Amino acid sequence: MDYLPNDPAILVSSINMLLRDEEYDTLDSLCNAFSRDPQEIKDYLLAEGYVWSEQQKQFRPKGFDA
Secondary structure (H helix, E strand, O other): OOOOOOOHHHHHHHHHHHHHOOOOOOHHHHHHHOOOOHHHHHHHHHHOOEEEEOOOOEEEEOOOOO
């Protein structure tokens, strides 16, 4: 993957896949590799209905983040 997509659903899927497949061990390291700010991504996806779960190390839809 050369860049992180802008579409929220594809972005969530891509980030979760890269973390699940252990390409990156943290959201910070993933964002650093793509020159993106983790807080900016969290804020963008929160506005689109996704929240970051540190416990599960993935973005989840609001309401399914427990």
